[in-house]
Amino acid sequence: MIISIVGGTGNLGKGLAVRLALAGYKVVVGSRMVEKAEEKAKEYSKLCGCKIEGLSNDKAIDICDVAILTIPWKSALDFVKNYRDSLSKKIVISPIVPMVKEGEFVYKPLNGSMAESIAKILGNKVVSAFQNIPAKRFSNLNETPEFDVIVCGDNEEAKAVVMEIVNSIERLRALDGGPLSNSRIVESLTPFLINLASRNGLKELGVKFV
Amino acid sequence: MIISIVGGTGNLGKGLAVRLALAGYKVVVGSRMVEKAEEKAKEYSKLCGCKIEGLSNDKAIDICDVAILTIPWKSALDFVKNYRDSLSKKIVISPIVPMVKEGEFVYKPLNGSMAESIAKILGNKVVSAFQNIPAKRFSNLNETPEFDVIVCGDNEEAKAVVMEIVNSIERLRALDGGPLSNSRIVESLTPFLINLASRNGLKELGVKFV
Ligand SMILES: C[C@@H](OP(=O)(O)OC[C@@H](O)[C@@H](O)[C@@H](O)Cn1c2nc(=O)[nH]c(=O)c-2cc2ccc(O)cc21)C(=O)N[C@@H](CCC(=O)N[C@@H](CCC(=O)O)C(=O)O)C(=O)O
Ligand SMILES: C[C@@H](OP(=O)(O)OC[C@@H](O)[C@@H](O)[C@@H](O)Cn1c2nc(=O)[nH]c(=O)c-2cc2ccc(O)cc21)C(=O)N[C@@H](CCC(=O)N[C@@H](CCC(=O)O)C(=O)O)C(=O)O
Ligand SMILES: NC(=O)c1ccc[n+]([C@@H]2O[C@H](COP(=O)([O-])OP(=O)(O)OC[C@H]3O[C@@H](n4cnc5c(N)ncnc54)[C@H](OP(=O)(O)O)[C@@H]3O)[C@@H](O)[C@H]2O)c1
Ligand SMILES: NC(=O)c1ccc[n+]([C@@H]2O[C@H](COP(=O)([O-])OP(=O)(O)OC[C@H]3O[C@@H](n4cnc5c(N)ncnc54)[C@H](OP(=O)(O)O)[C@@H]3O)[C@@H](O)[C@H]2O)c1
Numbered sequence: 001m002i003i004s005i006v007g008g009t010g011n012l013g014k015g016l017a018v019r020l021a022l023a024g025y026k027v028v029v030g031s032r033m034v035e036k037a038e039e040k041a042k043e044y045s046k047l048c049g050c051k052i053e054g055l056s057n058d059k060a061i062d063i064c065d066v067a068i069l070t071i072p073w074k075s076a077l078d079f080v081k082n083y084r085d086s087l088s089k090k091i092v093i094s095p096i097v098p099m100v101k102e103g104e105f106v107y108k109p110l111n112g113s114m115a116e117s118i119a120k121i122l123g124n125k126v127v128s129a130f131q132n133i134p135a136k137r138f139s140n141l142n143e144t145p146e147f148d149v150i151v152c153g154d155n156e157e158a159k160a161v162v163m164e165i166v167n168s169i170e171r172l173r174a175l176d177g178g179p180l181s182n183s184r185i186v187e188s189l190t191p192f193l194i195n196l197a198s199r200n201g202l203k204e205l206g207v208k209f210v
Numbered sequence: 211m212i213i214s215i216v217g218g219t220g221n222l223g224k225g226l227a228v229r230l231a232l233a234g235y236k237v238v239v240g241s242r243m244v245e246k247a248e249e250k251a252k253e254y255s256k257l258c259g260c261k262i263e264g265l266s267n268d269k270a271i272d273i274c275d276v277a278i279l280t281i282p283w284k285s286a287l288d289f290v291k292n293y294r295d296s297l298s299k300k301i302v303i304s305p306i307v308p309m310v311k312e313g314e315f316v317y318k319p320l321n322g323s324m325a326e327s328i329a330k331i332l333g334n335k336v337v338s339a340f341q342n343i344p345a346k347r348f349s350n351l352n353e354t355p356e357f358d359v360i361v362c363g364d365n366e367e368a369k370a371v372v373m374e375i376v377n378s379i380e381r382l383r384a385l386d387g388g389p390l391s392n393s394r395i396v397e398s399l400t401p402f403l404i405n406l407a408s409r410n411g412l413k414e415l416g417v418k419f420v
Pocket of ligand 1: 095096097131132133134135190193194203204205206
């Protein structure tokens, strides 16, 4: 199975790339600029001692079975509209959290949640996951915290594939979060988490249900 | 400091009574029926090997510094209106979650959150806490799980007292959840938690930020 990390050159993409490669998946890092993709793929390959490939987002999407959209929320819907034809054939994972800083962080869904907005464009193989993972800690291979990842989606087959992917990563646990409409709760947990951390002198928190 | 657990004869009241008594607080269990209060206080005292007192809710409220309202959400606002005079002088903790079962559990706040609705009646010494604690596990002294308790309130002094109370209980960690208006997020986490548990074959989950 090929997993492409679209916009995989950023914070969350790095952690996902190295940890999914370590779990044995064929991983492609996508970027708007092929040179940047190649450079980051090289850096990540070194980090995990696996072979990670770097491609343009176009090619990364075409080649994959599963695409993870690790791009900023403000560009996400335009991006998804541009790639509608190719992305709608794939299982697409949204880790995207629409939020702004107004003093504290505030959740700003467009209608319902980002995941549902994307599914309105791409159809029902959109699954949400990874929204509550602190990217910098996650990309640090010296630390392997135990996080839960809530997986929401309306296509049970696609959701099962994503849960398997999550569970393949060391010390992550996938939990079935129900229908895609529950993504709003999971997405909104992220600004709450970040505010909670800064209010309590903590940093880069994730969630675990105990 | 005297902590009265109003409606402390139920599931959550039991865990709070025994664990707060073990932490060294003077604990009173309140009930609508004084005999029931006395009976439960006796049972709890035996359980923790401490002296827990049983009183009518009226007396329990009058005597206390801090009142925890462990009563069903459907009766909470009427109850609080009836006891407005005595309760508005105290620090009042709301662990109350307004939710109904419609297939899954669904959050049903009245306006904003239950905690804010109570504060509209009692004033600003209302603090929310304990909404995400699974009562049956919590009252089982053979198990001492590590849970986080998010504490929200608009009166910083009252909030600090409640955080100290939470932290006095073994392996609970109080986190400052910000203003009372954030209670809606914490309250709404409870039906989400219960649904998550039943969807994933788990039971009585609490939350920990890691
Ligand atoms: C306060 C903090 O700033 P920050 O590094 O910009 O990181 C703040 C947030 O962006 C970062 O915590 C994100 O992971 C927040 N975050 C999300 N941020 C998002 O923008 N979108 C998300 O979807 C998101 C999800 C998320 C989930 C869980 C969680 O805990 C955090 C989440 C910080 O730690 N600063 C550094 C210093 C500032 C800095 O720029 N540091 C540089 C290095 C320079 C240096 O260390 O001196 C760096 O980290 O690259 C520090 O205190 O060491
Ligand atoms: C599915 C379950 O049913 P239940 O015992 O009624 O408990 C379901 C829920 O009410 C219980 O989980 C509550 O704690 C749910 N709950 C809240 N429930 C609320 O009503 N309000 C809340 O605010 C609330 C908060 C909360 C927070 C976290 C969390 O994890 C759960 C929370 C269960 O465990 N059943 C028993 C059997 C049913 C039963 O009645 N058992 C008896 C004993 C009989 C026997 O074991 O055979 C009993 O437990 O007293 C079992 O499977 O062992
Ligand atoms: N940071 C976290 O802790 C965290 C945690 C959970 C979820 N998330 C979510 O994951 C997503 C990515 O977060 P991040 O922190 O990794 O972001 P980031 O580092 O800021 O950006 C990721 C990548 O997005 C690409 N990009 C930027 N603007 C774009 C545009 N207009 N169109 C297409 N691609 C663009 C860039 O890649 P190229 O320049 O190479 O094209 C960039 O490297 C966000 O939606 C965020 O909400 C983040
Ligand atoms: N169960 C949980 O896991 C859990 C976890 C976190 C928070 N909570 C919250 O804590 C509160 C109590 O939950 P619980 O499970 O402990 O409830 P419970 O066992 O059903 O009831 C608690 C007590 O409330 C009293 N009561 C019932 N009806 C009343 C009324 N009309 N007026 C005044 N008192 C009344 C009863 O005491 P007397 O008959 O002795 O007066 C009863 O023992 C709820 O609001 C719930 O949302 C529960």
